[in-house]
Amino acid sequence: MKQQPVKFTFCTRAEAQACRALVKGIVQVVSQWIVRQQLLDDLDLLLTEACANAVRHAYPPDSPGCVEIAVKLLPGKAVVCSISDWGEGFRQCPLDLQKPIPLCPPEAESGRGLYIISNLVDKFAILQKDNKNTLRVTINLGSEAWAASA
Amino acid sequence: MGGLSVEQQGDILHLGVDGELTQQVVPAIRKQCDKLLEIGVFTHLVVDLSGVPFIDSSGIGLLVSINSRLKGGGKHMLLYRPSDQAVKTLDLVQLLDFFTIIHTEDELLTVVGS
Numbered sequence: 001m002k003q004q005p006v007k008f009t010f011c012t013r014a015e016a017q018a019c020r021a022l023v024k025g026i027v028q029v030v031s032q033w034i035v036r037q038q039l040l041d042d043l044d045l046l047l048t049e050a051c052a053n054a055v056r057h058a059y060p061p062d063s064p065g066c067v068e069i070a071v072k073l074l075p076g077k078a079v080v081c082s083i084s085d086w087g088e089g090f091r092q093c094p095l096d097l098q099k100p101i102p103l104c105p106p107e108a109e110s111g112r113g114l115y116i117i118s119n120l121v122d123k124f125a126i127l128q129k130d131n132k133n134t135l136r137v138t139i140n141l142g143s144e145a146w147a148a149s150a
Numbered sequence: 151m152g153g154l155s156v157e158q159q160g161d162i163l164h165l166g167v168d169g170e171l172t173q174q175v176v177p178a179i180r181k182q183c184d185k186l187l188e189i190g191v192f193t194h195l196v197v198d199l200s201g202v203p204f205i206d207s208s209g210i211g212l213l214v215s216i217n218s219r220l221k222g223g224g225k226h227m228l229l230y231r232p233s234d235q236a237v238k239t240l241d242l243v244q245l246l247d248f249f250t251i252i253h254t255e256d257e258l259l260t261v262v263g264s
Contacts, residue, residue: 016174041235048206052173106248109215112207119242 003075006033010071014064014085019051026069033073036145042120043079043139049113050083050135058087058133076143078122084134154182162262163192168201171209171236180212187216193225194262196252200231205239217249228252228261 010026012018027044034040051067059065065087072080101118104111118124123138155166165186169175187195197213199205217227229251232240240246252258 016172020170020172020174041238044204045206045235045239048172048204052206052208055173103244106245107214107218109211109218110207112210112243116207116239116242 006073006075008071009068011066011068014051014055014059014067014087016052016055019055019067020048022067022069023047023051026071030071030073030079033075033147034079034141034145035147036141039079039139039141039145043081046117046120046137047081047083049116050081050137053113053135054083054085054087058085075146076141078141079139080136081139082134082136084132086131087133154179156186158190158192161191161193162196163190163194164196164198166198166201169203171199171202171205171212173206173208176208176212180215183212183216187219195220195225195227196230196258196262197227198230199233199236202236203233205232205236207243210240210243210245213249214245226250228258230258 008026008029010022012022023044026047027040030043031040034043047069051069054067055064058067065085068082068084070082070084072082074080101115101124103115117135117137120139121137122140123136125136127134127136153168155164155168157164157166163186165183167179171179195216197216202209213227213229220227227250229236229249231253232251237246237251240249240251250261252261
């Protein structure tokens with residue numbers, strides 16, 4: 001029987017503690033469907049990095065807005081995550097997605113987040129519509145990564 | 151949220167980090183480290199990461215920052231017993247060779263002894 005997609009959407013404030021707690025919760029939820037621990041670890045890291053970007057860049061420091069994480073599970077096929085904010089984000093830091101995200105020099109004390117994300121996923125896109133900035137990533141997953149009941 | 155423990159043995163300063171090393175805690179840990187590094191008299195800083203189950207790019211940036219600061223002063227930093235997640239993340243950003251990473255006490259004694 002063809003499995004239906006499963007979708008979750010979560011929101012929290014663009015603050016480090018709130019985002020980290022949310023990401024840990026999401027990974028816990030997703031672990032009901034995905035059994036490959038490596039993938040769960042990758043999801044944990046990439047969502048943490050995506051949220052950290054929003055916390056750092058999306059809103060003024062004294063007025064954190066909302067971060068939304070939408071997760072779509074396509075059993076037997078893929079996980080699609082969309083991390084969104086309604087701040088300035090990528091408008092201030094436009095990316096050329098025609099090229100791979102470069103890795104900063106080893107001595108750099110910041111700037112590794114997007115590189116990490118781009119290397120943990122199969123597809124990476126940035127969408128901007130109205131005031132909403134979305135980082136959308138897709139990880140393709142074969143059937144062996146999913147729980148038998150997924 | 152975890153914290154830091156500090157112990158000095160001769161010229162070796164041991165810094166134990168407890169808890170996740172992420173954006174949330176990095177600023178506070180950086181402040182504590184700044185004070186330690188200012189007043190400390192040591193040749194080697196051993197950062198014990200065995201109590202760090204998760205590190206992100208903010209945590210990595212902190213380690214790079216401390217490493218750079220110590221190198222500038224002729225001191226050495228060692229990362230001791232990083233978790234599997236920390237090793238994978240450091241590998242992902244191609245920093246496994248940038249740091250001196252020690253996995254066992256025997257290795258540590260060999261490195262600091264030399």
